[in-house]
Amino acid sequence: MHSLGMLLRKELYTLLREPMVRVMIILPFIIYASMSPFYGSAVKQVEEAAKLHGARLAIVACSKEDLNVAKTIAAMLRAKGVNASALSGCNPLDAMRRGYNVVVVLGKNFVQNLVAGKARVEIYVKGSVSSLSKTLALPGAALSYVSQALSPSNRTRVEAQEYLVVNNRVWSYEQLNNLYGTANFLTFAVFFIIFPAASLGATLIGAEREERTLEVLFSLPIRRRDIAVAKSVAALLAGLLTAVSAIAGIAIFMSKIGAPLRASGYTWGDIGLYAAAIGVEALLAAVLALIVGLFSTTMRGAQAAASIVVFPAFIPAFLLVTGLPVSYLFAAVPFTATLYAALSPLIGSSYTVAALVAQGAETLAALAVLAWLLETEVAVTGPETLKRLRKRLGRRRRGGLMTFLARRA
């Protein structure tokens, strides 16, 4: 029993002192904890949409006979707390121009069809990219309210055609829903590429230290910046191979589930921009990993540090569920290029191009930092430098705590 305890203690020490194991333990918590505010906000948006909170709803009649029905429906909805009005004119865009964001157009001969049990409506929702979850939830909610107003016992079925107006373009519900699903998939697929690229970058520098080749490499008559570029490009190329394999896999997957990329509104240009965005983000991840890898003693330590450093790459993707800021300023935030590329059928390609330019510049800046670090002693003494820094910080922290306790006493 004693020897079992001793062995278990040894195994646990060995495991828990391994940086990669620590990352493995802590990362799921970090991922889910950081996802929660975004998904919580998305759920709230959908809940608000279901109650038509904040919606200005217009019931539009195409004939004078149907206008009375429209007025009745609007009155019933107002009784339920919905901001609803009845309009005539049969033009949903005109209603939107008047400030209504949910427009229900009653079909021709609505009353007659209603009596015959085959009423039809068209629902138009004016939405935005910054609240896609809400935009996609509004047509269903509007239909539910109108159906209940017309037939509280749900005996009469109301058929609806749903349209979404985003960025001054009219989309069918299926089209936008399909695009949103694909964009989500494409955005999250990036992690299969960014993490391998970062891991490869970390491996390239960590292996030099672990295999005891670093000092020989840096003493060769080779420019250090060439070493930085060669390692980054090697990680990028391997990362791109991963990207090609991922995109091919995604394309097959999407076509098998009935949503091929091209059918979701992606042009070859959009797919090209997506590939370029992946390339830039993979290179940035690789360079960042190389920088942190300089401070690690082992390959696995470098990989663990790299996965922590590139973790913020997740954050912009979460914004897709809660509301993506479509602005050129936000396009400068690292790891947003693939996000904009995934949405390019919806928002156009200019934001992706801006993100590519900005993140390309950031990657070059990171590469310059790496090349500069390689010219300094840190290239060789990185782990010791970090150790000394941690010791000094620890001492300061302990010192601060002791002073605090002494003062309290």
Place this chain on the structure above:
Amino acid sequence: MVLVLGDEAAVLVVRDLVKRYSGGVTALRGISFSVEKGEVFGLVGPNGAGKSTTFKIIATLLKPSSGTVVVDGVDVVREPLEARKRITFVPEEVGGYRRLTGLEYLRFIISAYLSARGEERGIDRVVVEAAKLTGLDYETLASTKMSDYSKGMKRRVQVAWALVVRPRLAILDEPTSGLDVEASYELRRIIKEYAKTHGVSVLLSSHNMLEVEHLCDRVALISRGRIIEEGSPREIVEKYGAENLEEAYMKAMKQRGGSVA
């Protein structure tokens, strides 16, 4: 600027070298020495005396806090790339890329030196020369990945490239560490041959005093970041009235306040 010592141009001149690490540790406290063309110079001292720090500064891996290091007329701090063209450095801990064969590794390193000198045409010839110098079977070098090499095999590969590229200065940190008697003997012979026949100056360290006595033309004893004795092995042995360099080393360390721990 080429510094001259007597009639011979010094290949390496180290002057008042000081190295303080950012944590406050002073590794070198103003050491000076020089190595002449074709000379084998031994830097000998206990662990932590400052040998590896000195080597790394000369190899442009570390920057000195003060003092100068000039290799073949080139200041290693001001022109590190030019200096690296003239230096080869084999650290104490030998390694090698796990996924490369010995031959691929030799080609990579040799290409780096010869390309830097614009001598790409000679790469194949020098790789063959290095392969022979390792004393390893060519088939093993060509087909076995370095992950499968013993420490001794890796050491032989490292020393081979460090000499065949004909540097002005080869820095070998404990070159025979981990080798068996036969391989050590052979390696010492090769180092001597390259120094005398090809004019390669060698700066080495070793804890084996018999080896130092046999191999080195001159020796500097270093302790706590200071050179406490310098001269030919014979001069040092005579100065301390010792029977051999090992005994002289022990006496020098005791008398001059060094540590022999």
